[in-house]
Amino acid sequence: VRDEFLSIAGHELRTPLTALKMQLQLLERMLHNPQLSTAQLPERVGRALSATARLERLVTDLLDVARIASGRLALEPEACDLGDVVREVLDRFSEALGVAGCTLSFSAGSASVGRWDRARLDQVISNIVANAIKYGAGRPIDVVVGVAGERASVSVRDRGIGIAEADRWRIFERFERAVSERHYGGLGLGLWIANQIVLAHDGCIRVDSQLGQGATFVIDLPRSAS
Numbered sequence: 001v002r003d004e005f006l007s008i009a010g011h012e013l014r015t016p017l018t019a020l021k022m023q024l025q026l027l028e029r030m031l032h033n034p035q036l037s038t039a040q041l042p043e044r045v046g047r048a049l050s051a052t053a054r055l056e057r058l059v060t061d062l063l064d065v066a067r068i069a070s071g072r073l074a075l076e077p078e079a080c081d082l083g084d085v086v087r088e089v090l091d092r093f094s095e096a097l098g099v100a101g102c103t104l105s106f107s108a109g110s111a112s113v114g115r116w117d118r119a120r121l122d123q124v125i126s127n128i129v130a131n132a133i134k135y136g137a138g139r140p141i142d143v144v145v146g147v148a149g150e151r152a153s154v155s156v157r158d159r160g161i162g163i164a165e166a167d168r169w170r171i172f173e174r175f176e177r178a179v180s181e182r183h184y185g186g187l188g189l190g191l192w193i194a195n196q197i198v199l200a201h202d203g204c205i206r207v208d209s210q211l212g213q214g215a216t217f218v219i220d221l222p223r224s225a226s
């Protein structure tokens, strides 16, 4: 398992690294060749930055796995509004949603205040939304934030490839994936990390799905973790 993982991780890291290197080489050529048009400068820099962001996410995931596995995930709970956290995440994904062709509907009731680690919650929601975009087949995505008594929840529904019943528990395990690596890149860590963070808040993540019919992930949290 370890050798296989190293090989997958190596490939995943190399893809954005290659993109970054290529953009930097093109920029270097522009620099040494003053006659070359600089019209493509913004695009080159933009691509270099997005490859860098992808690398950063992969490395952060790897470090998080090590941190969580060794019991070093320390939460820093503070009063925050779940609706606000979700809105921030969705703003950040607006470009990716557009590129994927997914329209988004978002609804949040009035206040959904609780005590949570805001940065970690952001990470959980980001992972689930990133999956909805990646596996959502360009179809609409619905995000709903709700509060019921002492609990708050976020549900993220896509209408993409869905998950077979036999895979539904497995995808929350480390490195487990239910898609071919030829079609979809990824390390199989996002849901494991998200689930560990939610468990640390005494919450849970549920998934409801049919193969080919999309998936709904529900993050359910007590408003104040014990």
Ligand SMILES: Nc1ncnc2c1ncn2[C@@H]1O[C@H](COP(=O)(O)OP(=O)(O)O)[C@@H](O)[C@H]1O
Pocket: 127, 131, 132, 135, 136, 158, 160, 161, 162, 163, 171, 172, 176, 177, 178, 179, 185, 186, 187, 188, 189, 190, 191, 192, 214, 215
């Ligand atoms: N919204 C979704 N629709 C269909 N399958 C999904 C969805 N989210 C997660 N999965 C499945 O769960 C697996 C694990 O997800 P994740 O841990 O985020 O890893 P990764 O996205 O890197 O593969 C994915 O490889 C995919 O098979």
Ligand SMILES: [Mg+2]
Pocket: 127, 130, 131, 186, 190, 191
């Ligand atoms: Mg993922």
